[in-house]
Amino acid sequence: MGYAKLLEEWDDLLARRPAFREPLAPYGALLESWARWSEEGFLRLRWTAQECQERWQREVPLLSEAPLSIDRDGIEDLVATSLELLSGLGGHDDAIRHFAEAWDAGEINPAALYPGKGRIGAARLEEGVGVPQEVVSFLACGTLRPVLDAYFAECRSHLTGTAWAVGVCPFCGAPPGFADVTEGGQRQLACHVCGGGWVFPRLHCPFCGHQTAKDLVRLDAEEREEGYFISACLQCRAYVKELDRRVRWNAGSALIEDWGSPHFDLVASRAGYWRPLPSLIQLARRAS
Numbered sequence: 001m002g003y004a005k006l007l008e009e010w011d012d013l014l015a016r017r018p019a020f021r022e023p024l025a026p027y028g029a030l031l032e033s034w035a036r037w038s039e040e041g042f043l044r045l046r047w048t049a050q051e052c053q054e055r056w057q058r059e060v061p062l063l064s065e066a067p068l069s070i071d072r073d074g075i076e077d078l079v080a081t082s083l084e085l086l087s088g089l090g091g092h093d094d095a096i097r098h099f100a101e102a103w104d105a106g107e108i109n110p111a112a113l114y115p116g117k118g119r120i121g122a123a124r125l126e127e128g129v130g131v132p133q134e135v136v137s138f139l140a141c142g143t144l145r146p147v148l149d150a151y152f153a154e155c156r157s158h159l160t161g162t163a164w165a166v167g168v169c170p171f172c173g174a175p176p177g178f179a180d181v182t183e184g185g186q187r188q189l190a191c192h193v194c195g196g197g198w199v200f201p202r203l204h205c206p207f208c209g210h211q212t213a214k215d216l217v218r219l220d221a222e223e224r225e226e227g228y229f230i231s232a233c234l235q236c237r238a239y240v241k242e243l244d245r246r247v248r249w250n251a252g253s254a255l256i257e258d259w260g261s262p263h264f265d266l267v268a269s270r271a272g273y274w275r276p277l278p279s280l281i282q283l284a285r286r287a288s
């Protein structure tokens with residue numbers, strides 16, 4: 001999807017929820033940086049359906065075997081915007097300094113932010129460079145999204161309903177950022193790191209694979225909003241927000257609905273649940 005369209009949806013959402021306009025302003029700046037990124041001279045992945053499906057049958061996300069090397073200069077604006085967002089939240093000064101120094105010195109490259117098995121970003125970013133996992137996850141999304149989105153554009157249609165039943169994105173390998181219940185009643189997980197989506201069983205935890213019904217709960221917000229709910233797992237304590245499109249047929253894209261519903265993140269955080277890709281609330285809470 002084009003980022004001009006996402007910006008439009010974001011404006012619509014803020015019009016619907018004007019109280020969030022100010023606290024969520026950083027997301028608008030991030031979206032604008034994604035819209036500014038130019039695909040010129042960038043090579044998309046041209047794998048055939050067969051080449052993609054061969055990886056998916058082995059439960060391998062495409063990115064882990066794809067020959068993608070992102071030019072550092074091409075994403076400087078994205079890196080700068082993401083670091084500015086963190087800086088504006090306050091409390092992340094050490095992480096920002098550590099990341100910026102290592103980046104400027106060429107010690108880390110864009111690939112260090114790629115999702116890997118069981119985590120987002122290379123372990124050495126956390127252990128060696130000193131950037132907390134939460135911040136690494138945020139930076140991966142903030143700086144890679146438009147690039148990976150373009151990279152996988154030609155391969156999206158190769159994913160068919162049953163080809164992938166894993167809890168991470170079949171394209172980039174990141175954990176889901178949001179879930180939609182589609183018109184047909186299926187659960188469609190959304191990846192914020194590359195913009196991918198995939199169908200996943202409704203009664204499985206995408207984060208740990210747990211599937212005992214009594215351990216998969218719905219958290220209730222004080223002010224309920226029809227169609228929105230929070231699914232949480234008592235085993236791994238992770239949660240994902242979901243939106244039933246059969247009730248909310250005119251809602252925005254998964255990313256927009258996720259960013260635009262921080263009140264549900266607050267409910268989940270207060271109840272002691274976490275999400276792999278932090279929202280502004282989690283990043284700001286860490287800061288205070």
Ligand SMILES: [Zn+2]
Nearest residue numbers: 169172191194
């Ligand atoms: Zn992805």
Ligand SMILES: [Zn+2]
Nearest residue numbers: 205208233236
């Ligand atoms: Zn779980």
